[in-house]
Amino acid sequence: MDLFNNSETTNSEKQxxxxxxxxxxxxxFVGQEHIVGESGFLKSLLSKGVIPSLIFWGPPGSGxxxxxxxxxxxxxxxxxxxSAVSSGVKEIKGVVERASLNLxxxxxxxxxxxEIHRFNxxxxxxxxxxxxxxxxxxxxxxxxxxxxxxxxxxxSRSKVITLKALTDGDIKxxxxxxxxxxxxxxxxxxxxxxxxxxxLISRICNGDARVALNIIEMIDALKASDEYExxxxxxxxxxxxxxFLYDKSGEEHYNLISALHKSLRDSDPDAALYWMTRMLxxxxxxxYIARRMVRFASEDIGNADPGALRMALSxxxxxxFLGHPEGELALAxxxxxxxxxxxxxxxxxxxxAAQNDVRNYRDEPVPLHIRNAPTKLMKDLGYGEGYKYxxxxxxxFVEQEHMPDKLKGHVxxxxxxxxxxxxxxxxxxxxRKNRGQNQQ
Numbered sequence: 245m246d247l248f249n250n251s252e253t254t255n256s257e258k259q260x261x262x263x264x265x266x267x268x269x270x271x272x273f274v275g276q277e278h279i280v281g282e283s284g285f286l287k288s289l290l291s292k293g294v295i296p297s298l299i300f301w302g303p304p305g306s307g308x309x310x311x312x313x314x315x316x317x318x319x320x321x322x323x324x325x326x327s328a329v330s331s332g333v334k335e336i337k338g339v340v341e342r343a344s345l346n347l348x349x350x351x352x353x354x355x356x357x358x359e360i361h362r363f364n365x366x367x368x369x370x371x372x373x374x375x376x377x378x379x380x381x382x383x384x385x386x387x388x389x390x391x392x393x394x395x396x397x398x399x400s401r402s403k404v405i406t407l408k409a410l411t412d413g414d415i416k417x418x419x420x421x422x423x424x425x426x427x428x429x430x431x432x433x434x435x436x437x438x439x440x441x442x443x444l445i446s447r448i449c450n451g452d453a454r455v456a457l458n459i460i461e462m463i464d465a466l467k468a469s470d471e472y473e474x475x476x477x478x479x480x481x482x483x484x485x486x487x488f489l490y491d492k493s494g495e496e497h498y499n500l501i502s503a504l505h506k507s508l509r510d511s512d513p514d515a516a517l518y519w520m521t522r523m524l525x526x527x528x529x530x531x532y533i534a535r536r537m538v539r540f541a542s543e544d545i546g547n548a549d550p551g552a553l554r555m556a557l558s559x560x561x562x563x564x565f566l567g568h569p570e571g572e573l574a575l576a577x578x579x580x581x582x583x584x585x586x587x588x589x590x591x592x593x594x595x596x597a598a599q600n601d602v603r604n605y606r607d608e609p610v611p612l613h614i615r616n617a618p619t620k621l622m623k624d625l626g627y628g629e630g631y632k633y634x635x636x637x638x639x640x641f642v643e644q645e646h647m648p649d650k651l652k653g654h655v656x657x658x659x660x661x662x663x664x665x666x667x668x669x670x671x672x673x674x675x676r677k678n679r680g681q682n683q684q
Contacts, residue, residue: 261461262454264428265421267310269317274421274453275414276307276407285405286311290318297375297382299360299390299399302407305452308385311407312356321352321381328362336370343380353380360384361393368395375401409451416442418453422460430464436473444479459483497528501536504579508537509544513583520579524572534560537578545582546591548663555581586663594657601651608648643679 267273270280270287279286289295295315300308309325316323324339343353355371357363374380375398382402386393390404410418419437422429449455462482463474500523507515523533538560541552559578563571617627632642645652655676659669 260458261422261429262457265418265425265457267307267314269314272421273307273310273314274417275410276311279405279407280311285403286315290315293319295319295354295381297402299384299386299394299402299404300407301386301388301390301404303387303409303451305449305454305456306407306409307453308407309356309358312354312383312385315383316354316356319352319354321354322346323354323356325356325358328357328359328367336367340374340379343374347379355380355382357382357384359386361386361388361390365395368398372397372401410453411451412443412446415446415449415451415453415456419445419456419460422457430460432470433464434471435464438473438475440476441474441479444476448479448483500526500528501533504533505536505540508540508579508583509587511583511587513580516579516583517576520575524575530563530568530572530575531560533575534563534578537575537582540582543592544587544589545585546588546665547668548586548588548590548660548665550664552582552585586665588660588662588665590657590659590665597654597656601654601656605650608650611645611648613644614646641675641678645679 270290273280276284278284281287298312298315300311302308312325313323315321322342324342326335326339339353339355343355346353360368371380371382375382382398384390384394384398384402390399394402419442423431423433423435423437425431445456445459448459459479459482460474463478466478466482500519504516504519504523507519520533524530534556538553538556541556545552555578559574562574565571566574612626613628613630615622615627617623622628630644632644634640634642647654657672659665659672661669
């Protein structure tokens, strides 16, 4: 279950560079100054030697596992690592037995759970008694928002620490350490890196130290030399595309679709196109994006531009027909159209208001005069009596009530002054005035 040990093979060249260069203490740790700096929360805790259960929340390669190992070293605790992907109840019981034995010998136990969000509720519940009685100090690592992925009972007994993606400067420091460290890195070689190469690696790795070090290691394998310069072409040769921080079922998925929707709503075509393109390049289902744009066309544009819904549906059909990558252009066209279209949420709010009445009033009877009367009995009961056929009247307009008695005067649709809806508003105001309707 241990991810790390102190054997000589740990620093062997057989281990990946990212593993060999893992910081051994806070002096070697790069980034996260808000946590490990002189005034940081973690630095203060370590100085006191008192560590509560922790949840490290941050993007890949930001140092979650490394910090857990460093903490264990500072407080001289037994470090046990589990992966939520491959561990179950059996492994958890084994951890508890080992931790209980440690406790009897006055030794602390840190249980590190990588990807703790992948443990289900019952598995997370299994930790609670042992966190509460101090048998284990739990350190969970997650790339997902713990508010949604970690049970509230466990959250209330843990301190959530948010880690940030490493900056370009952080990545440069980590790379420099790798190419100058003679014991664990490539310090025995003469390696030069141009400033442009640093920038490109930083862009590709997206703040993930492991990816940055993997790039350096792959280039070194290709060079097979003790003296060389890392160029942009070398980097492109080993990395076809940058690593996107994206999980189609995780928080970043919802963050990006929210950014797209709000950019469309706020009529910012450039931002909308950026977020949509980022989702597509990250592997998002293009039809999911198309569905969201169809929804947007009704929710945020509506009758201000009835063509918006047709455009969104046409883009979906075009993508169905063309597929990747040709069909993506149709999605881009629709995205720009929706962003630039006049906006109205009147249809959305009208539907919501109607739903509210339907759900909060009993099923009111349809007024007799607008009921269909296909039989003599129905006619004798007054069905359809007094109904006015609109086409027989000037302007195809009639003054008659269509709502149930208890809902007379309820107004749902309130058109805006935007786009086509301005004309609809003018007509509707005249009709409602003639019917004597007062907007509620």
